[in-house]
Amino acid sequence: MIEAAIMRLINSxxxxxxxxxxxxxxxxxxxxxxxxxxxxxxxxxxxYSGLIFSDSKNICxxxxxLKKCKRPLLDHILQFNQPALRINGCWNRVSNPLSxxxxxxxxxxxxxxxxxxPKAHTTINYNDKTYEGLGYAxxxxxxxxxxxxxxxxxxxGRFLSEQYSIIWIHWKGAYPVNIIxxxxxxxxxxxxxxxxxxxxxxxxxxLFEDIIILRQGKLTKxxxxxxxxxxxxxxxxxxxxxxxxxxxxxxxxxxxxxxxxWSLFETVNWGK
Numbered sequence: 011m012i013e014a015a016i017m018r019l020i021n022s023x024x025x026x027x028x029x030x031x032x033x034x035x036x037x038x039x040x041x042x043x044x045x046x047x048x049x050x051x052x053x054x055x056x057x058y059s060g061l062i063f064s065d066s067k068n069i070c071x072x073x074x075x076l077k078k079c080k081r082p083l084l085d086h087i088l089q090f091n092q093p094a095l096r097i098n099g100c101w102n103r104v105s106n107p108l109s110x111x112x113x114x115x116x117x118x119x120x121x122x123x124x125x126x127x128p129k130a131h132t133t134i135n136y137n138d139k140t141y142e143g144l145g146y147a148x149x150x151x152x153x154x155x156x157x158x159x160x161x162x163x164x165x166x167g168r169f170l171s172e173q174y175s176i177i178w179i180h181w182k183g184a185y186p187v188n189i190i191x192x193x194x195x196x197x198x199x200x201x202x203x204x205x206x207x208x209x210x211x212x213x214x215x216x217l218f219e220d221i222i223i224l225r226q227g228k229l230t231k232x233x234x235x236x237x238x239x240x241x242x243x244x245x246x247x248x249x250x251x252x253x254x255x256x257x258x259x260x261x262x263x264x265x266x267x268x269x270x271x272w273s274l275f276e277t278v279n280w281g282k
Contacts, residue, residue, distance in 0.1 A: 026050040027152040030082055032090060032101060033168075034132040035272040036143035038066040041256050042134055043224070043274065044090060044099070046082055059092045063136065064256060068222050088127055088147050096137050101130035101145050105175050106194055113185060115154055122151040128168075128194070129175040144170040144271070146177075160184035165202060167275025169216055169259050174269045176216060176261070178207065183280075213264055218257040218273060225254045251279045 032044040045060040060074040075094040082090040091098035108125040125148045132145030146168050162183035169176040174193055178200055181187040190200040190209050200209040207216045228251055259273040 024051070025153060025155045027150075027156070029150040029152065030147070031149075032082070032088070032099065032127075032145065032147040033274055034099065034101075034134050034141065034143050034145035035170075035256065035274070036141050039068070039256070039258075039272070040064075040066050040141050040143070041224070041272075041274070042097075042099070042136070042141070043254070044092075044097070046079075046090065046092075048081070059095060061092075061095045061097060062224055062254070064222065064224050070224055072225065084126055084149070088130070097134065099132060099134040099145075101127050101132045101147050103127045103130050105129040108177070108191060108194065110189075112179070112187060113154070113159065115158070119153045120151075121154055121159070123179070124149045124151065125177065128177060128191070129170050144172075146170060146175075146274075162280055164278040164280075165275070166278075167255075167273055169261065169271055169273040171261070171269040171271030174261055174271070178275075215262045216273070217260050217262065218255075218275075219259065221255050221257040223253060224256055225252065227252065249280075253277050 026049070028048045030046040033042060035041045041064040043062040045058065047058045049056045049058070056076060057078045058074065058076060059079060061072065063071045073095050075092070077094040079092045079094070082088055086103050088101040088103070089099070103126070105128045108128055110123045111120050112123050113121040127145070127147035130145045130147065132143055134141045160183050161181050163181070165178065165180040167178050176190065176192050178190040179187055180200065180202065188198055188200055190197050190207070192210070192214065197209045199211065200207055205218045205221065208214070228249055254276045255274070257273050257275075259271055260267050261269040
């Protein structure tokens with residue numbers, strides 16, 4: 011009864027979610043995925059930080075905290091420091107930013123994707139060790155309640171090498187989206203297979219090798235350590251199934267390999 015009343019209140023009030031995502035992989039495969047998010051909804055104000063670390067042996071560690079820290083400082087150089095997770099990082103942008111309005115609802119509210127660091131030289135200090143590699147960072151501005159987004163399935167990912175930056179966003183559902191950026195140039199013809207993406211009229215292929223699952227499960231499982239947060243979200247979000255991957259990758263132009271690097275990507279299937 012109380013949870014239903016809270017959900018009715020949440021559905022009837024304004025909603026604002028700022029979700030910032032940062033990552034980095036070094037040459038050995040030590041991989042960091044970091045989140046900073048701020049949620050405002052009626053009487054609720056939450057600041058969340060999260061960390062997924064997969065080391066070179068593919069051993070994964072996941073941590074999260076609601077201890078507030080300063081919002082990451084965005085500029086040409088991005089800085090993030092969360093003492094509760096014993097981590098701080100610096101992303102030095104080396105390619106031009108990208109930005110899109112991914113969706114606008116009937117009331118005019120916009121989901122804005124701000125890819126401010128499509129590729130960055132990154133240094134992360136974690137547990138008193140320093141890691142350096144190529145990194146990526148973006149911010150989502152979401153004034154729309156996420157369970158109301160017209161998405162059934164989401165694919166997102168990025169590939170980085172010294173010469174190339176590739177980012178893809180693919181939605182299935184009532185509002186399909188299929189866009190992939192290669193060094194800032196947009197294509198709308200990406201075809202997704204289990205271990206590769208083909209685009210640019212079939213001439214470019216991004217191939218994934220040695221695919222490692224970093225995290226898999228429903229959002230309800232992810233929130234087990236913060237169960238009271240479950241009352242904020244609609245069942246469609248709580249039943250969402252997310253799988254995150256890292257993979258060594260190669261980019262080919264026709265049959266010629268033109269770049270090697272690492273990819274991070276995910277598939278998300280919305281619940282009911």
